[in-house]
Amino acid sequence: MKARIIDKVVRVLHTNHSHPEKRRILESKERLNFACPYCGDSTDSVRKKRGNLYWNNLQYHCYNCSAHESLDVFLKDHNENFEGEERINVINFIKENRKNFSLGETLEFHLxxxxxxxxxxxxxxxxxxxxxxxxxxxxxxxxxxxxxxxxxxxxxxxxxxxxxxxxxxxxxxxxxxxxxxxxxxxxxxxxxxxxxxxxxxxxxxxxxxxxxxxxxxxxxxxxMIFGILTTDLSRQFTVFEGPIDSFFMSNTIGLTGVKKQILDFDDIPTVRYFFDNDIEGKSKMIQKLKRGNTVFMWDKFLKDFRIPSKKVKDLNDLVKYEYKHRTGCLNELDKYFTNNHLDLIFI
The missing domain is CATH 3.90.980 (DNA primase DNAg catalytic core, N-terminal domain)
Known part of the structure; x- marks a missing residue:
């Protein structure tokens, strides 16, 4: 199967690159290394090869443009996908060996x-x-x-x-x-x-x-992951959509926008998500909940404390609301996190 995969990658490179060096693959026991067909790789040197296909999970990652896809998606993106039983075998292998490009895999802790x-x-x-x-x-x-x-x-x-x-x-x-x-x-x-x-x-x-x-x-x-160097990931930590909200709670991480999530923390059992009280934030938390992660139930929380939803978009807004109205709601936040998929209606 490796030979067939290499043949497919060669076809992708020949379609996307014109220079012979950029079409060349370096093969090792752990991975295939080649010039990224998504971004074209370096414009300064044709010898740079920052695209990597890892054999252990058939995941592709480019260290230039940060493109990250499974082999199946990678080949589909470049019109070279396997068909029939071969594709089924590839998909099954990816599912069986899947590792999210998560914190532990992407950021080696010595870094x-x-x-x-x-x-x-x-x-x-x-x-x-x-x-x-x-x-x-x-x-x-x-x-x-x-x-x-x-x-x-x-x-x-x-x-x-x-x-x-x-x-x-x-x-x-x-x-x-x-x-x-x-x-x-x-x-x-x-x-x-x-x-x-x-x-x-x-x-x-x-x-x-x-x-x-x-x-x-x-x-x-x-x-670009705010608080990552000060957060203890071995105990419960909370991921927010932005750095400002993360300053109002201990042991937290702030991303730089839910649309541009840099990493997926889903593999870490101590994570919980507290995204914004808007369509994008709630949609993302619903996705997380469906995957078994712990998320905050905005609708249930606001209803229980009779807080108008339009008044509160994020934790900062909630802190300001509480400062003015003194409802005692901030002491109850932990009770409104859930990992039960039946609680979807309360997000």
Whole structure:
């Protein structure tokens, strides 16, 4: 079967690449390595091969564009799929050996130490960015944080007064910075959110990153998962749709948007999801619940505490509502998580 798979991949490469070197496959015991047909791989060197098909689970991953598909989908995307019994065998093998591209597989834990070592101090970040610490006198930024009841967590933020941008830092246990998200506080200043992973930050600071391409791919993911370096994954932790919500609960992780989920935590038994109270967030939690994961029941919670759904989109909104109305609802949050698929109607 390996020979037939290799033949299919060769056909894909010949269709998508014109240079002989980009059509060449490197074969090892663990994987096939070749130039990615999705992104074309490197534009600087025809020798770079960042596409990988792993034999142990027939999953494809590109360390350039982060494309990730099963062999069946990979071949289907390039009109070279198997047919009949051969395809059935491939699909069955994938199902039997399936591993989600989850935290344990994508981010080898030795890279956590590397991320900590590569993290930067606030002063180092300030060398390349017009960012300043926030205190009670910081115009615009401090009132904004206070309006969201985050003014006691100023160490997690910075402010660029010229661009009117709030920096939200992804911190290490020692308070150093491994990545950040920038939020425009001025409606006329372009995109509302911009993200800076470790690679972009080092590039701006003109600092060399002496890591392999595969390590860099994982390090960039780490730097965009807020709280990943301070969260204990061996005990219950909560995944939020954004970093701001994650600051209101302990042992949490904040993603950079439900549409652009960087990793799938579903394989980790201690995970639970608390996405936004909107169509996208609820749809994602319904998918998670169907897979047996633990999610938050927004509808049941809001109904039980008689909170108007339109008033609360996320945990930050809920904290602000509670600050004003004092219902005691925040003490009861844990009771409204479920992994029972019959609770779909309460999401």
């Amino acid at each position: 956590f130490e590397m991320a900590n070592n590569l993290s930067l101090t606030f002063d180092e970040i300030a060398l390349g960015f017009n960012v300043y610490p926030i205190n009670s006198l910081t115009y615009r930024a401090y009132p904004y944080l206070k309006s969201r009841l985050l003014h006691h967590k100023t160490e997690k933020f910075g402010y660029d007064p010229r661009r009117k941008e709030l920096y939200v830092f992804n911190l290490t246990p020692k308070g150093k910075i491994v990545g950040f998200q920038v939020r425009a506080l001025d409606d006329n200043s372009g995109p509302k959110y911009k993200t800076w992973n470790i690679e972009r930050i080092y590039d701006r600071l003109k600092k060399p990153l002496k890591v392999s391409e595969e390590e860099l791919d994982s390090l960039n993911k780490i730097s």
